Amino acid sequence: MKAQAMTAFGAPLEPMDLTPQKPGPGEALLRVSRAGLCHSDLHIHDGYFDFGDIRQPVAIDMPAVLGHEIEGEVAELGEGVSAPAAGTRVAVYPWLGCNACDTCRAGDQQLCIALPRRALGVAKWGGMAEYVHVPFADALIPIGDLAPGLGALAMCSGLTAYSALKKIGTPPPEQPILLLGMGGVGLMAMALAKSVLPNPIIAADIDASKREAALSYGAVEAIEPTPEAWKAIASKRGGAAAAIDFVGAPATFGFGTAALRRGGKYIIVGLFGGKASLPLASLPLRPISIVGSYVGRLDEARELIALMRQGAIPAPPMHERPLDQANSAIDDLRAGKVLGRVVLKP
Ligand SMILES: [Zn+2]
Ligand SMILES: [Zn+2]
Numbered sequence: 136m137k138a139q140a141m142t143a144f145g146a147p148l149e150p151m152d153l154t155p156q157k158p159g160p161g162e163a164l165l166r167v168s169r170a171g172l173c174h175s176d177l178h179i180h181d182g183y184f185d186f187g188d189i190r191q192p193v194a195i196d197m198p199a200v201l202g203h204e205i206e207g208e209v210a211e212l213g214e215g216v217s218a219p220a221a222g223t224r225v226a227v228y229p230w231l232g233c234n235a236c237d238t239c240r241a242g243d244q245q246l247c248i249a250l251p252r253r254a255l256g257v258a259k260w261g262g263m264a265e266y267v268h269v270p271f272a273d274a275l276i277p278i279g280d281l282a283p284g285l286g287a288l289a290m291c292s293g294l295t296a297y298s299a300l301k302k303i304g305t306p307p308p309e310q311p312i313l314l315l316g317m318g319g320v321g322l323m324a325m326a327l328a329k330s331v332l333p334n335p336i337i338a339a340d341i342d343a344s345k346r347e348a349a350l351s352y353g354a355v356e357a358i359e360p361t362p363e364a365w366k367a368i369a370s371k372r373g374g375a376a377a378a379i380d381f382v383g384a385p386a387t388f389g390f391g392t393a394a395l396r397r398g399g400k401y402i403i404v405g406l407f408g409g410k411a412s413l414p415l416a417s418l419p420l421r422p423i424s425i426v427g428s429y430v431g432r433l434d435e436a437r438e439l440i441a442l443m444r445q446g447a448i449p450a451p452p453m454h455e456r457p458l459d460q461a462n463s464a465i466d467d468l469r470a471g472k473v474l475g476r477v478v479l480k481p
Pocket of ligand 2: 232
């Protein structure tokens with residue numbers, strides 16, 4: 136199969152002819168039709184995540200195939216698997232664990248730490264290829280007639296946004312929710328928020344075109360992330376019951392935690408990196424909580440696809456490019472030139 140493979144961290148991807156693994160019992164093979172390009176692909180391509188004082192290295196065997204937002208048609212099923220039938224359009228839940236440990240049995244495959252790692256496009260070959268081997272056929276989620284690319288996006292940016300929104304819980308419906316950073320995941324959260332929460336949603340971004348996009352997706356206000364801009368909002372609506380940080384940088388953390396009302400919840404999703412400090416006494420005294428959210432669960436992925444198939448959610452901006460333009464797509468994403476999502480087509 137043709138693939139755009141990574142042979143060394145930081146080096147351009149190379150066209151390669153690879154042989155996909157045959158599906159064994161319980162497994163499946165997927166013919167890829169779309170693979171979304173995500174910021175996490177850039178971090179994996181760099182070879183590390185920025186943890187502030189240290190760089191957390193990425194452990195991956197070369198050649199590697201990136202792409203964890205995968206959509207396609209079932210090509211072949213392994214022994215003991217009868218559904219979804221060959222030819223069915225599916226999205227693939229890529230955040231696979233061992234499927235055997237306590238964490239996986241509780242439904243949190245995305246948090247599994249068993250080795251070898253199994254996440255597709257992260258540890259195992261992913262979607263920047265003609266085929267993907269899927270180690271558990273359970274991970275295939277039929278998408279019906281969803282617009283091409285939407286199922287792929289649902290599995291990372293969509294799922295990440297959905298799982299973070301669900302962590303907000305049920306604050307009083309008049310209290311505002313703040314979404315910080317209107318990149319691919321932030322805009323997806325904006326599009327999903329109305330289906331998950333009754334609260335008014337306020338977007339913050341430094342880029343005027345992204346604020347504009349947030350308004351068109353249902354934000355009641357879209358502001359620059361400055362204390363003055365927030366003060367104007369807070370004087371009429373009160374502090375935020377929750378904020379989701381889709382950037383994860385010291386600046387967004389400082390702005391966003393200050394915007395919370397007493398008892399508010401700060402949910403960090405973005406992997407921009409760096410370090411932040413805060414007065415420890417503010418945790419009990421305000422009293423706020425700070426939690427992280429990492430992609431989402433398989434059952435949440437199924438819920439999300441069901442919501443999308445009901446047509447409740449508009450498609451975010453998608454830009455299709457042929458798979459062999461993966462390198463220029465990566466360069467554009469790195470340069471911040473992408474509004475919404477680039478979707479590669481083998
Ligand atoms: Zn991703
Ligand atoms: Zn596990």
